[in-house]
Amino acid sequence: MPPTLATVAALPQLGLRSLTGPLPDAPVVWVAVSELEDPTPFLEGGELVLTTGMRLTPANAAAYVSRLVGRGVAGLGFAVGVIHEDVPAELLAAARGQGLVLLEVPRPTPFIAIGKAVSRMLAAEWYEDVTRAFQAQRELTRAALAGPGALVTRLARLLGGWALLLDASGAVQHAEPAGAGGRADALAPELARLRRRPGRGGPAASVALAGPDDHIAVQRIGLGGRPRGFLAVGTDTPLPPAAHTIVGAAVALLTLQSETPRTGRELRASLAALLLGRPGEAPSAPRGPVRVLACTGGTAVLDALESDPAGARCLALPLGGHSAVIVPAELSGTVAALLTGPVGVSDPASGDLASGDLAAALRQAEEALAAAGRAKRDVLHYSELPGQGVLGLLEPGLAHAFADTLLAPLRQEGLVETARAYVAANGQGEAAARALGVHRHTLRTRMRKVAGLLGRDPDDPAVRAELWFALAITSKQGDGIGHRGDSQSGPPGLA
Template sequence: MPPSLSAVAALPQLGLTSPTGPPPDTPVLWVAVSELEDPTPYLEGGELVLTTGMRITAGNAAGYVARLVERGVAGLGFGVGVIHPAIPDELLTAARAQGLVLLEVPRPVPFIAIGKAVSRMLAAEWYEDVTRAYQAQRELTRAALAGPGRLVTRLARLLGGWALLLDAAGDVRHAEPTRARAHADALAPELARLRRRSPSPGGTPEAASLALSLPGEHIAVQRIGLGGRPRGFLAVGTGEPLPPTAHTIVGAAVALLTLQSETPRTARDLRSALAAVLLDRPAGGPAGGSALPRGPVRVLACAPGKGGTGAVLDALESDPAGERCLPLPAGRRVAIIVPDGLAETVVSLLAGVGPVGVSAPAGAEGVPPAPGALAPALRRAEEALSAAVRADLPVLHHADLPGQGVLGVLDPEAARAFADALLAPLRAERLDGSVRAYVQANGQGETAARALGVHRHTLRTRMRKAAEILGRDPDDPAVRAELWVAFAVAANEGDRIRHVGDSTPEPPEIA
């Protein structure tokens, strides 16, 4: 709101006084200095007019006041001590009679000081309005994240009135407060005007909003949607006409509701594709084929830090490459299906979010993955992530895991049968731990003995016994390789073979 005349008159540095009584709260829209006998052709109304009375006489004072009152000025400031030592009695009498507020401006106060003071007050009010509108938009945006109902509730409270969200047919979707539903029937005839479309490309533009004034109530209705056919309507009602700031707030609400109603084509395609996967139907149709990433793809597993899974999603949304990814938050981790060609770009987006495990490429060239086809890739990404966490690495590819290239091609069932057969006699004699340490030390007895905490002669005795049981020499590189594979397979549970190591990898959280 602009500053009031009473607020301007109260500024102590100006020393203004009012011989016509206490100044009212009439808004002052601007300050105009004029010595014309009739300045009204150059006024719009709402100004504080300043004059020294150069053209005012006893005979024209009443007419001068009448013209100012008719134009709707906020008040008249009269500078004394320049032309007139005091406000002329005829002017004062006419002002009192016609309801014009007079302010006496002391001789030492230049008119420009009053103009600057009002300008500063207008700027402060403008800044406050902008700040209020910005804060309101932030509140509406936060509310919109919880759905249109929460947004409508917040809007009504910001305006100090009521709000209605109607669908395209005019039925109430959300009302705040609940009694606002009663306005829907009265608005029904008006909605038809907002539904009309232009008769041709060069026709009259379709109406986007309308305003209604009822006794004690001011209503504004806006259509929601970008196309020729509205997707809904937003109606708000207040006891007073909406100021410009409130119109800005309503416009922000309409924009947010439009964004929610105008589902992007890519999101529609994605939902269609996901439905195809869930229904185990082909995803190669006009929608599914464009939404599902086509092979080859990689699966990334990320363990975000303090930012949580939201930090991963925010990072993906910061770059167009993220739009072609399919993220799946689960617990403290996020799995992401990424086209192979964008894998490194997406990994760089996640830099600083948390460690990342990357699977090898999966899927056939140009073909969307079939349901369940990426489960092995997810497991490998999880294994790489677990290893990255243990090694404190920002990113680790599954192919870079020690020995994983060999283990990855083994058939789990056959490999487990081989490991059980090879290690069973060692376990029976409780020699498997010593042999494993010897193999991991690459046949270095001193290193293995230290790892076991035994004397090297003790380990040598155990290894001679192990050789007798196996019927093979553990110092033979081929024998040690078979033992390494057996221990690697035995270190895992279930139906998969993961990275071998002294410590058991963390169980995957997404798979």
């Protein structure tokens, strides 16, 4: 806590004297020197204001005191023997009448001496808080070696209150004292707020609640998009800064424990089974029909999968810029919800991991991921992509020859993306301009140039259909044209 007004006034070297009676235990957060008639715009509250009364008159004394009281200053120090030989009677009467502490500052005491004294007290208090927090962190670390229960017990005792560790569903794991477990039901609405996914109004890292006799803080545990659990603490009085540091240390230790990676023993056994041609013996391999999910992100995907029991039945592989996840077909919706979009989902594939259809499923998922990015969709299934059946009827060589011939003049002038946006907007200029981030007049000029290069009118539905085929064929880079086989190329780029 900051030094109190009584502590500051008691320093013998300052010679301060109270003119308004016994001094309260009001904290002094800083010393502010001001000769303004209204210094309150430059104050935050809790300051000891020092003045020589340069602009003080009998007429404005009461209003001056009223403004200081309204701002919530700790007190007023008035230097005598500078401008005024004594504290003006009007100022003293106003201070007594309005409850403002008034200290007389003797002429030999410079204001800077008072400021230095308070600053030293604040520094000593800060150092004491840091030392206390450091010692508490060491105690928590030692307790964590014995498990989360011991850590929660130690935390409650350090705070002089109660502590509650909950799992991701809100069930009580540890409570200190034992009766604190009864508070879990009342905290359920706050846990729901902390579970929100990123980008959807949250998630918040913590929630603070205050009542007449109870001050509660609830914090998430875990690094992924979904929490691994929650830590709730409660005390009779608001937590001081040092206590917040101690709670933060406890959350960090619990997070470290919760993020311990799953054992690699089963994954190594699955790899060995696949290499030996016995996929049915793979313990970590998904069973039954599966889907492949493609999503952006690297290690964050692994964190998200480890945050939910459904993730234990998945196999994930970072692929440079995106990740692929093999998921049991019946869990694809649950797992897609764990991941931060966009997410592309393949059609169901055989559960036989030794077959080649998983490679085709990966291609489908990557195509759906690219389309989801362009359409700004969180989740997009391959089966939802338009034109899959038509493109599958085309002969790859002829299809690419057609596309290259049609798009060559547009590619030379850098107008391919303009044409793509115009086709995607079904010839609606306003929508295409918004997608490109340009003015509609700029788009109109570009499309006139496109028409000239093509020798045809893009507003003709038949011309737009040809452009759609050419653009779709080019974006697929050969995959899915005339066959549904494997592909050695990378995924389509995200627009």
